[in-house]
Amino acid sequence: MWDRLLTDCRVATMEPAAGNPLGIIEQGAVGIQDGRIVRAGKRTELAGYQAREVVPLGGAWVTPGLVDCHTHLIFGGNRADEHAMRRAGATYEQIAEAGGGIASTVKATNAAETNSLLASAAMRLDALMRGGVTTIEIKSGYALDVEGELRMLRCMAALAASEAVRISPTLLALHALPPEWRDRRTEYVALVVEQLLPAAADARLATAVDAFCEGVGFLPHEVERLFHAADNHGLRVKLHAEQLSNRGGARLAARFNALSADHLEHLDEAGVAAMADAGTVAVLLPGAFYALQETRKPPVQMLRDYGVPIAVATDCNPGTSPLLSPTLAMNLACTLFGLTPEEALAGMTINAARALGLEDEIGSIAPGKAADLAVWRVESLAELGYWIGHPGPERRIFAGQDS
Ligand code: DI6
Ligand code: FE
Numbered sequence: 120m121w122d123r124l125l126t127d128c129r130v131a132t133m134e135p136a137a138g139n140p141l142g143i144i145e146q147g148a149v150g151i152q153d154g155r156i157v158r159a160g161k162r163t164e165l166a167g168y169q170a171r172e173v174v175p176l177g178g179a180w181v182t183p184g185l186v187d188c189h190t191h192l193i194f195g196g197n198r199a200d201e202h203a204m205r206r207a208g209a210t211y212e213q214i215a216e217a218g219g220g221i222a223s224t225v226k227a228t229n230a231a232e233t234n235s236l237l238a239s240a241a242m243r244l245d246a247l248m249r250g251g252v253t254t255i256e257i258k259s260g261y262a263l264d265v266e267g268e269l270r271m272l273r274c275m276a277a278l279a280a281s282e283a284v285r286i287s288p289t290l291l292a293l294h295a296l297p298p299e300w301r302d303r304r305t306e307y308v309a310l311v312v313e314q315l316l317p318a319a320a321d322a323r324l325a326t327a328v329d330a331f332c333e334g335v336g337f338l339p340h341e342v343e344r345l346f347h348a349a350d351n352h353g354l355r356v357k358l359h360a361e362q363l364s365n366r367g368g369a370r371l372a373a374r375f376n377a378l379s380a381d382h383l384e385h386l387d388e389a390g391v392a393a394m395a396d397a398g399t400v401a402v403l404l405p406g407a408f409y410a411l412q413e414t415r416k417p418p419v420q421m422l423r424d425y426g427v428p429i430a431v432a433t434d435c436n437p438g439t440s441p442l443l444s445p446t447l448a449m450n451l452a453c454t455l456f457g458l459t460p461e462e463a464l465a466g467m468t469i470n471a472a473r474a475l476g477l478e479d480e481i482g483s484i485a486p487g488k489a490a491d492l493a494v495w496r497v498e499s500l501a502e503l504g505y506w507i508g509h510p511g512p513e514r515r516i517f518a519g520q521d522s
Contacts, residue, residue, distance in 0.1 A: 122519060123151040124170035125492075126162050130181045131500055133469045133483040141461055141500070142483070149181060151490040154518035159484045176494055179513060182464065182503075183483055184253025184491035185445045186471035189381050189402050189432035191291070192247075192257045193240040193274050196227030198437045211411055211439065212363070215335050221261070221295040224437050228261040228271070237274055241282065243435060246443040248284055248522075250511040253491035254472070254481050255284060256432075258329055260291030265315045268292070272324035283522035285491070287475045289357065290319045293330035293337040293345055308341045312348045320352035326476070327355040327378060332368035339371050346375040355476055361385040362407070373397035379430065379474040383417040384408065391418060395425040400474040402430045403458075403466070405451035406440035419456050429458070430474045431466030446509040453504045460504040490519040 130149060132142035148162040150170065158165060201214050201223075214220045228236065240257075247255060257278075259271035272288055279286040292311045300307040319325045328349040330342045337345075342358065349356050355378050360368030362382035369380040369390030380386075380394060381402035394401060401422050408416070422429055431452040434440035442448060449463035458466065472482025481489050493512035495503065503509060514521055 121150045121152045121157055121168055121170040123172045123174060124165065124168065125149040125151070125174045125176055125181060125494075126165070128176040128179050128181045128494070130159055130484060131464070132159055132485065133183055133465060134485050141464070147181070149484060149490075149492070151519045154490055154520075156484055156486055156488050156490050158486055180495045180497055180500060181484070182493050182495065182500070183468040183481065184493050184515065184517065185251040185467045186254040186475070186482055187247055187252045187432050187435070187445055187448075187467070188256045188287075188379070188430050188471035188474040189404060189434050190255055190257055191260060191434070191436035192243055192255065193236055193259070193271055194224050194228050194261045194437050195231035195236060195239070196224065196437070197441070198224065201438065212335055215295075218298070220438055222298060224261050225263050225295070225297070229267050233270065233274065237277060240274065240278060243443055244278060244282060244284065247433070247435070247445060248282070248515065250443070250445045250509075251493040251515060252445050253284060253493070253515065253517050254287065254475070254477065256287040256289055256475055258289045258291035259325075260294035260329070260331075263295065263297045265310070265318060268315055269318060269322070269324065272319055272322075276324065283517040283520070285481065285489070287327070287477065288325045289327045289329050290316065290325035290354070291329045291331070292316055293341060295331065295336060304341070308337070308344055312344050316345070316348050316354070317352060320354055325354065327357050329357045329359065331359040332366050332371070333359065333363055334366075335363070339367055342368070342371060346371070350375065357381065357474070361390065365390075369394055369399070373399050378476050381432075382407065384413055384415045386418055388418075388421060391421045391425050391427060394427050400428045400430050400470055402432055402471075402474050403452055403456055404432055404434035404440060405455045406442035406448055407434050408455060409451055410439050410441070416456055419458065428470040428473055429462060429466050430470040431458070431463055432471065444508050446503050446511070447507065449504040450507050458504075460501040463504040464500060490516060492516040
């Protein structure tokens with residue numbers, strides 16, 4: 120006997136079939152057992168199965184729970200003051216050079232008690248979860264010393280234990296050079312590569328490693344050292360690449376079989392081709408594009424032409440994307456980057472799962488996968504990327520349970 124049978128619903132399995140890219144099942148039903156999906160199909164096909172609880176959904180849409188595959192959710196303070204400075208004409212780089220930007224969040228993060236860091240992150244997490252998120256990637260990167268970065272990773276483990284959400288922890292090892300290391304770049308990279316990364320890997324606190332490959336961040340040869348170390352410690356890699364300029368980051372990431380390259384506004388054809396060959400997912404972050412009032416868009420058509428899977432994420436962070444709504448990220452991806460509503464939905468489900476290396480576990484409604492689902496009271500799926508900040512699903516099901 121199954122635990123639950125969701126019935127009288129329309130299901131977007133996100134398992135593509137011929138002529139049915141979203142794997143839609145009209146008049147569908149979904150069987151759940153031990154927190155996993157046992158079967159999805161026509162309600163008539165599933166009618167013969169017994170379930171302890173039958174949940175009629177009155178024609179609502181069921182999708183996989185949303186996957187936010189790129190966030191910097193944990194940080195102290197916020198940067199509303201910079202929002203004002205930017206309105207007065209300052210650029211992100213100018214603010215960073217004047218000691219604001221990431222450096223100011225690092226100060227606030229390191230000054231915060233662990234409990235208050237957790238409380239503020241939980242508040243943001245709650246907003247994203249109410250928006251339909253059932254899996255979230257969180258990056259460290261706002262401590263910039265060994266103990267502090269490990270503390271950020273431990274906060275992720277604590278949130279995973281206390282909240283009804285799956286957390287994919289990423290060590291954002293090379294985010295910004297701390298000012299006190301200004302004249303010792305190489306030594307800082309060595310500290311990260313030789314001490315921080317091995318400590319995080321040994322303690323199993325992170326599953327992937329990331330870096331900010333940019334003029335205001337780290338250069339490709341520095342990122343390469345980090346990626347070699349990640350390989351040696353069995354950690355997957357991801358990269359903030361070609362956000363503000365083209366540094367060849369996407370090609371570098373692809374050479375290391377990266378799970379994803381993220382941002383990509385300045386991505387060129389060589390980068391797209393390399394990503395296609397490596398199966399690296401393109402993670403688009405329209406919240407940062409919007410907040411920075413960028414004008415150069417990622418090459419979406421070229422990504423499509425080369426068959427690079429496209430994901431969409433909030434990039435929730437205090438500096439460039441204070442975005443707390445997954446469906447608003449989908450809307451922005453459609454409106455600003457020209458994704459179709461279907462692409463935006465795939466971008467926050469199956470392709471986001473791929474960007475985390477979790478495509479066997481989550482991201483679509485298929486037998487054996489986690490029963491992480493969202494039930495939407497909408498007429499059509501296009502509404503998810505249509506409302507400018509949809510309030511979220513009517514029900515959010517995590518590991519088979521309403522939460
Ligand atoms: N790229 C971003 O958009 C964020 N980090 C990064 O590497 C910005 C982080 C911040 O400004 O606090
Ligand atoms: Fe980011």
